[in-house]
Amino acid sequence: MPKIINFHEIHDKDWFEDTLDVIQDLYEVVPFYEIQNFYNGKVKTKNIAHLTVDDGHISTYSIIYPVLKKRGLTASIFVSPKIIEEESNFWFSESCDYDKEKLIFCIGEMLNIKPENLMGIYPRSLMKLLRLDQIWKIIRLYQKKFNSPAKISQYVNLNQLLEMEKSGIFEIGAHTLNHPILSNEKDATAEFEITKSITRLGELLHRNITTFAYPNGSVNLDFGPREIEFLKKSGVKYAYSFEFKNLSPNNNLLAIPRYGLYHGNKDFIRNKLRYGALWEPVKKQFLNNEDKYRRKLQKKFRL
Template identity: 75%
Template sequence: MAKIINFHDVHDRTWFEETLDVIQDLYEVIPFEEIQNFYKGKVTSKNITHLTVDDGHSSTYSLIYPILKERGLTASIFVSPKIIQEKTNFWYSESSDYDKEKLLNCIGEILNIKRESLNDIYPRSLMKVLSLSQNWEIIKLYQEKYYEPTKCGQYITLNQLLELERSGVFDIGAHTMNHPILANENDLTSELEIKKSIIVLGELLNRRVTTFAYPNGSVNLDFGKREIKFLREAEVEYSFSFEFKNLAKNDNLLSIPRYGLYHGNKDFVRKKLKYGAIWEPIKKRILNNEDKYREELKKKFGL
């Protein structure tokens, strides 16, 4: 069945090569133009897939790009023009290796929550239910309190972005300015994050940007009707979420589902791609998962 497969940062060349081996064994990897044709009813083949990459981590340029080029494959990438221009990091990558207990101390202080009530809480999940400004307050406090330096930028440079644009390997779309969880933001911030990223990226690429990917991307948790409205106003034509669903001709083009691949041996990847559309929705209903956990955190702390 037709599907879209997504990657983020990739650090293991062997894993990525083996994963592509599985993908190419199961599907015909098609360019984004053919996804557009699929939704127009012009593609009849069932076993097709398009590859996407979110965030624009430096490994997109150093590892993913040369491997796709060697194999004659294409993909879409979604990037933040602000992060690229300023050579900074998203909030989650800046705090990715912070000590859990120290980070919880800072979260408690910023949110005015008793520290003992945060015991056994996973800080990254809690930060995903906060606003962008709250997360940067927490990070700033951590840096000051524990003498933690700001990290060097972990994402592609402007020159690399322009090379990827010229290469023909990638279609490039927007991914907000700062990677907030859009549903956690007020109307003005959500609108600005979406629309400004599309405008600024278009200025950098010297063309109109018509594609977008939602940060995190869980439907009705990380974005909703409000964000879809902003995208329509910005004249975005295709936007991508995260759902383990195969493509269907009647998909909402501003919430196109994608499978995420992050780890696992070849057998695991093969099973996930073949049976994910059946198993993942069942697992989401009956087992614990991060989406449920985040909803519980919202209720517990009144967020």
């Protein structure tokens, strides 16, 4: 069945090549306009897939771009114009290698929660329940307390973005300014994060931006009807979420489902693509996952 397949940062070129081998064996990898054609009823084949990449990590330029070019493939990428222009980092890349116990200590201090009540908590999941200003207060506190300097940018720069735009290999869309969990933010902040990322990216690329990917992307947890309305007002026609579902003509075009691929050998990838739409709903209902874990944390700490 037709599907969207998503990647983030890639650290192993061989893994990416192997994964593309499997994808190309199972599907015809198509440009974004074929997804538009699918939703307009002009594509009937079941074996199409479109590739997307979130965040604009430097590996998008150093690994994904040359591999797609070599294979004659295209993809959609979703980036933050602010991160690119400032050559800075999203909160999760800035804090990705922080010591877990030290980070939990800073979270407890910022939220006024005793450290013993946070023992065993996965800090990134808890941070995903906070507003962006709270997250950065935790990061600044960690940097100050433990003499941890800010990292150099891990994302593509403006010249690299413009080169990829000019290549014709990528359809480039917006991904907010700072990668907040939009549902955690007040109306004004959520709207600004969405609309400003769209308008500023359009200014950088000298064209209208009509595609968008939600940070994190869980439906009714990370975004909902409010964010969809902001996108409509901004002229966005297609927006991507994260759900292990195949494409359907009945999809909400502002919450298109995607399969995420991060790891695994060829057999694992093949099975995930073939059976993910069947397995993931069962897994989601009966097994633990991050969405369930975050909801438990939300209830426990009344966030």
